[in-house]
Amino acid sequence: MSVIAGKRILVVEDEFLIAQTLVDAIQSEGAIAVGPAASIERANALLDDEQIDAAIIDLNLRGHSNAAMAEKLRRRHIPFMIVTGYAHEEQQLGAPVLSKPFQSEQVIDTLLALLSSTGS
């Protein structure tokens, strides 16, 4: 079994269709998608209420920066990856970045890498 299976993955993405694609990809690997959350408030609520093993976040939620969320995750030592339409700058956040549009396989590979490194 993959390390992803059974893991609870938080998805923060305002675009429903993209969020759905991510959820589909996670679920296809046997992991549990938490969310998706379309707003920062919702994402924070989920982060506080649910047990989260890893997170996939979009940095721009309806025009609002999600950098605070990334910081919060790092403080909680929750591995996360970033999906974004922007070109640069996200590298600074110390997390892998997946540039839109992406393949579901890329998402999985990245998640695998994230979880393997933390799990070991």
Added chain:
Amino acid sequence: MIEDPAPDSLDGLSLVPICALGASAGGVTALRKFFSRVRTDLNLAYVVVVHLSPDHPSALSEILGSCTSMSVNQVEDGPSLEPNCVYVIPPDRELVITGNSIAARPFTQPRGQRAPIDMLFRSIAAARGDGCAVIMSGSGADGALGVRAIKEAGGIVLVQEPHDAEYPMMPQNAIATGAADFIGPIGELVERLTEIANSKESIRSPSIDGEGNEVRRILHFMCARTGHDFSNYKRATVLRRIARRMQVTRRDSLEAYAAFVRDTPEEAKELFGDLLISVTLFFRDPHNFQVLAKRVIPRIFEDMDEAAGIRAWTVGCATGEEAYSIAILLLEEATNRKLSVPIQIFATDLDEGALATAREGRYPRAIEADVSEERLRRWFVADGSHYRVRQELRDVVLFALHSALKDPPFMRLDLVTCRNLFIYLDRPLQHQLSRVFHYALKPGRFLFLGSAEALDSAVELFSPLNREARIYHARAQQPRILPQLPPFPDHSATPAIEPRRLLSRDEGERSATFVHMRALEQHSPPSVLIDDAQRIINLSPSAGRFIQHSGGPFTAELPAIVRPELRLDLKIAIEHALTRHRPTLTLPSIVEFDSVRRRVSMHVSPASDEPAAGQVLVTFLDGGDVDDGEAQAEADAGPKEAEARRLYEELKIAHEHLNASRREHEIATQDLRAANEELQSVNEEYRSTAEELETSKEELQSINEELQTVNAELKSKLENISSAHNDLQNLTTATEIGTLFLDPQLRIRMFTPPVAELFNICDADVGRPITNFTHRMRYQDIEQDARRVLRHMSRFETVVESTSGKAFMMRIRPYRTLEDRIDGLVITFVDVSARLQTERQLRESEARYRRLFNSIDEAFCILEVVFDEQQRPCDIKWIEVNAAFERQTGLQNVEGKTIRSLVPDLEAYWYDIFGRVAATGQPERFEGQAASLGRHFEGFAFALPEERRIGTLFMDVSSRKQSEAHLKLMVDELNHRVKNTLAVVQAIAQQTFKEDVVAADAKRAFLGRLASLAVAHNLLTRSHWEKTSLAELLRIVVAGCRPNPEQFAIDGPAVILSSAQAVSLSMAIHELCANAIKYGALSQPHGRVEISWQLSQENGQPGVRLTWREQGGPPVVAPAWHGFGLTMIEKALAYELGGAVDVDFRPDGIVCTIEAALVPQLQPPS
């Protein structure tokens, strides 16, 4: 007058005889010639003075050393004089002789007034009393005063012949003093010097005692020749002068010289001149003159008779310095008191040559030593190497040939100065002279003597006012008696008669002698004591009745006033007593006293045994009454009575005749006396006329001199004028400036050729009014302008144009004569066409540049970079900025200010850039931010020719920078959106194609979905991807599905959607629409879809509720459809709108309700 003689005491010492040589320009040649010829065994010490430059060492001693075998030394520190040695003046020093040593000392006079030759000669004269002085080639008058001093002291003066000298001026000036003994070329001077040196010993000092007779003889000869007797002059002085003449004439004994004087009339005059040789100075004995100025002159002015003015007499004025000194003091006092009184100074001397010099009033520059600079300026005029007294000063002094001892003195004087004359006179002569002065002075007025003189011999006439300064004033109480002139032999005219009291009174009353004497006095006959001039000295008590003064002026002569009957006998008897010193007893004469006839005899005898006394005692003896009878009886007595009677008759007749002739004689005497008085007054008049004539002559002479000067001046002026005229002529023809001279009536006086271009005038028109002529100018006001200039005496200037198109600068200014009078006009025309053209071009060019400068959009400024000590730019100053500068920087009025003062926080790199450009001169492009200005500049800086100046051309590119940033943002955003959209498309594709649908259907559905996405994007693009109107969105999405528009009803209030809402809503509506066309109401022709919405408030949150309602379609089977479309509607919409979506599959048609929150700022404006 005669200079104070050299101290006789030095004569005895064995001083080395000195030969002093003075030379200046051209002197080195003369000195070489001199020393190469002079014998080296003359036992003379040679002292050489030349005018050396004070700044350079002198090689003169080496030069002279090469000419003679004598030792030649430059004087350093007061060596003793050795015979046969040469002493040379060192630079910047003057030489002074004291005793037997010579000293070089620094100059006492400022440069330019130095006269080292005079200084040396004067010191020799003062220290030695003899010596030789030689004046050689040179310019200037140095030495002229010195040779006089030498000569006066008994020295010999040799002067180089002016023709022989390279520069003749100094010899000429020395000769002009009259002091030169020998004049000749150098060779002859050397011979003379040799003779003098050889003869010197033998005639060194003629013995006073032994040679007294010879001296008297010499003076006697001289007196015979010149009329002036020097026998009462001090013997030592006279001897010294005679000794000097002996040297000059090469006589080695007094006898030989006496013979020479006797045989040679010229020599007597020469000796006379030598005796009169005098050295006099301005303000000699300055201290005494100060006392005179302070204490005497003011008193003269205080009690002065203004009408008579002030009269002074300078006795022995010599060359006039003293007289002028006195005149200066008097004039200065008069100026101080602001008085204008007549001042007359008589200056007299025996020396006609000296008087001529005095009259000329021209003195060498060396008088600078004696006269203060201020007085020189005030009273003298510089005249080449001399000073000449100003006319004002000259006018008050009258010079005359006059002997104070021989000629009558001047009268009513306020001041007599007689300096250094007394010392040459013996005591009786001194006394005589002081009586003359006393007589000449007004009572209480002043006598000023020389510093070595005193008036001890005449204390009864003068009392000292200031003994040190030798100033005396005349005693007023003494009878002022003019002593007899000439004074030789001296005898007192006033007999000293003591009333003879043989015994004292007390004693006398008791003695028989006294009784006897008194009886004698009472009973002795009346008597009269007379002097040798027959004037009454004393009368006895009763002698008066024998005196009968006849009419006419009062006289004291006894024979004239005794009773007429006694006069004849008395005269004869007095004559007898005076000449033969014998007593006479006259025969009785009959004298009528008040009709009583008495017989009177007279006894006339010399009063004393001393014949020289000249006094005569006349005693009248009364013989008693005579009556006619007695006389008749006498006549009748005796046999020879008839004869006697006849004789008596004859006698009587003769007597009467005698009486008559005596009366006639008396009348004649009276007449003569009157005539004499007349003559006397005529004589006085003549005297004053002579004085006036002398003055006039002097005036005429000076006028003549003035005229000559004026003539010379006029001549040179004429030459100047002629040359000026030539210049003017050439200027006139050569000048290209039209110049027109007009007189006050605007008549042409002169013009230059270019004027003819403007006015139709030719040379023949000079003298005609310019207004009569036409001119070629487009200006008609010249005449008014000219008259205005004449009226206001101001200049006028304008540019006029000629008809030929040229432009002229016309200047009209008043014609000022040298006397500063306005006498017409000068009009000049300067062709300024080219200048105007150039000016215009320059102006245009300037304007073009200015326009460019100010119209370019870029800011342009000229800056001056200020560097600190380390050559780092520390500040920058705006010199000039253009109009755009303010626009580009927002700064105003910066010119002349500095960046530090206006923009203190400007970034350092601006200073670096501008400093670099200014320092290196290399132009640079720059770009940078000026944060304090909130601007970003880009531009170009380049160095200007002026040091530290640069020009910068720059623009504010802040907005471009902002656009660029914005653009980048936009690109990023676009990138984001594209990628996001691609991700959405990817998701749509994924969702669409994952279902088990026919590929064709999937494709159609996918394309439809993409189209709806595109529609949403279209709308968003139109509104800049920010917001869109709900109604419009619906209309376009619906239209994209191409339904029948009739079947749709869209209605609701205006609502603005966000971009995300718009995208998801458009896709949802697309799905609803596609489903309705395929399966729902729109599949039927009569089916209708109604879309409506209302604004709502939910939990205080503004929102919108939208309802999609289908009607008239086939019956709905729930769920009629699912999959992506429904997901899109139900989930995606709810997810993205943040609201609720409900799809109700009612049988009569689907009703979809969508609730969405409206983002507040997206609310439509009301």
